Amino acid sequence: MRTGDRGSIHFAGLYEDGAWKCNCNPRRQAAYREVKKDGRNKGRFFHSCATGKCNFFLWEDDARLRERNDSSALARTRTFNASNVTTTGGVPEQAQKRSSMNMSPVCAASTAGLSVSSEKTVDDDDKKVLREAADIRKEWAHVVTQTEPQLEELEAENTRLLSRREEVSQNIRRLRERIALEEEKLLSLKSRRRDLERLVNSRR
Numbered sequence: 001m002r003t004g005d006r007g008s009i010h011f012a013g014l015y016e017d018g019a020w021k022c023n024c025n026p027r028r029q030a031a032y033r034e035v036k037k038d039g040r041n042k043g044r045f046f047h048s049c050a051t052g053k054c055n056f057f058l059w060e061d062d063a064r065l066r067e068r069n070d071s072s073a074l075a076r077t078r079t080f081n082a083s084n085v086t087t088t089g090g091v092p093e094q095a096q097k098r099s100s101m102n103m104s105p106v107c108a109a110s111t112a113g114l115s116v117s118s119e120k121t122v123d124d125d126d127k128k129v130l131r132e133a134a135d136i137r138k139e140w141a142h143v144v145t146q147t148e149p150q151l152e153e154l155e156a157e158n159t160r161l162l163s164r165r166e167e168v169s170q171n172i173r174r175l176r177e178r179i180a181l182e183e184e185k186l187l188s189l190k191s192r193r194r195d196l197e198r199l200v201n202s203r204r
Contacts, residue, residue: 011045013056015067022049022056030056039132041125 013030014021033048035041045060060064089158 013058015063020047020058020063023054024049024051024056030058032060037129039129 013023014027016027020030022030028050030047032045032047035044035046046060047056047060047063049056
C-alpha cells in the first residue's frame with residue numbers, strides 16, 4: 001500500500017477490531033460517510049479521515065473486499081502455523097516469518113493487486129470530480145463575464161430612473177404650488193365679481 005503519494009487520495013488505513021482507522025499518528029477511527037453530490041457516485045459510502053488531517057479514503061465496497069481478504073489471509077496463516085508447531089512447542093523459522101507478516105505471499109500479492117485496482121478507481125473518480133469542478137468554474141466565470149456589463153447597464157439605468165423620478169417629483173410640487181396660486185386668484189376674482197354685482201344692484 002502506498003501511504004505517501006499525493007497523486008492518490010486513498011491511503012491504506014488499518015482494519016482493526018472490526019473498524020477502519022485512518023493514517024493519523026496516533027490512528028483514529030475513520031468516519032463513515034455517504035456521497036451526497038449528484039453524479040455516478042451519489043449514494044456510495046466510503047471511509048475517510050474524520051478530522052481531515054490525513055488523506056485516508058476507501059470506498060465501502062473496496063473496504064469489504066479488503067476485510068474479507070485480510071480475514072482469509074489471517075485464517076490461512078493461523079492454520080499454517082498450527083500445522084507446523086512441534087510437539088515441544090517450537091515454531092519453524094519459515095512459519096514464524098509468515099506469522100510476523102500476518103499474511104501469506106499469495107494473499108499479499110492479491111491484496112496489493114486489489115489496492116492498485118482500488119486506487120485506480122478512486123483516482124479516476126477524483127479526476128472526474130476535479131474536471132466537473134473546473135467546468136463549473138469556467139461556466140461560472142463565463143456567466144459573470146457576460147452578466148457584469150448588463151449589471152453595470154442596469155445600475156446606470158437605475159441611477160437615471162432615480163434622477164428622473166426626483167425631477168418628476170419636483171415638477172409635481174411646482175405644479176401643485178401653481179395650482180394653489182391659481183385657486184387663490186380665482187377666489188379673489190369671484191370675490192371681486194360679487195362686490196361689483198352688489199355695486200351695480202345698489203345703483204339701480
